[in-house]
Each structure stands twice: as structure tokens, then as C-alpha cells.
Amino acid sequence: MINTLLLINSGWVLLFVRIVLGGIMIYYGWPKIKDLKANAEDFSSKEGFKPGWLWGTVAAFVGFFGGVAILIGFFAEVAATLMALQATVGIVWGITKMGKSFEGLSHDLLLLAVSLIIITFGSGTYSVMPLF
Secondary structure (H helix, E strand, O other), X not given: OOOHHHOOOHXXXXXXXXXXHHHHHHHHHHHHHHOXXXXXXXXXXXXXXXXXXXXXXXXXXXXXXXXXXXXXXXOHHHHHHHHHHHHHHHHHXXXXXXXXXXXXXXXXXXXXXXXXXXXXXXXXXXXXXXXX
16 A cells, blocks of 8 residues: 555656756856857867857757756756757767766766656646646
């Protein structure tokens, strides 16, 4: 028999997951959006992504605007899919090109895991999508 006191409403859990993932994405995406040129240079020189202007801009837009979409629950599954792809590229690139350790990959692994929750279960009850 399942103890109903231990069950948590999934709508609240998904809201919390969206707030955490959206907040993190906005936090890391905002500096990239503010200075796309410096971000492009970082992507090219530090990360090795060519052309840096293209990949840096894509990452900035996915990070910031995807974070906003996830936070409010507007096409959160699409934004989470883009974030999962970005995290996967970061993980593969980090292992193959940069030789990152688990510690260096843990941030992307967590973002991938949380993105997969939203992709799988949707944005939940407490999002703006039910309004559309």
C-alpha cells in the first residue's frame, strides 16, 4: 500500500524543475546575450568551435531565450530539447576535444538530466501553455 502522504503533486515538482533549469540557463545565457562578440571569440578561441560567431550566437540564444521559455512554461519541451542537445554537444566536445574530467562535465550532465525530465513529462500544470 502506498502512503499518500509521501506523494508530491507532479505539477509542483515540474514547476520547481522549470524554475531551476530556466534560472540557470538565464543566468549563464545573459552575459552571452549582452556581449555576443566576446562570446563568439570565446567559442572560437577557448572552445574551438568554428565559426565562433555562429555557434556562440546559437548557444547564447538557446541559453537565454530557452531559459525564459522553460521558466514560464512556454514551449518548454522544445527549449529543453535544444538545451539537451547543447549539453550533449558540450559533454561530447568536452571529452573528445578538451579532455575534461567528470568534474568539468558535471554541470552539462546535470543540465542534460533536468532537460530530459521536462522533455519526458512536459512543462506541467503550472505553466503558460495551458492558456494557449
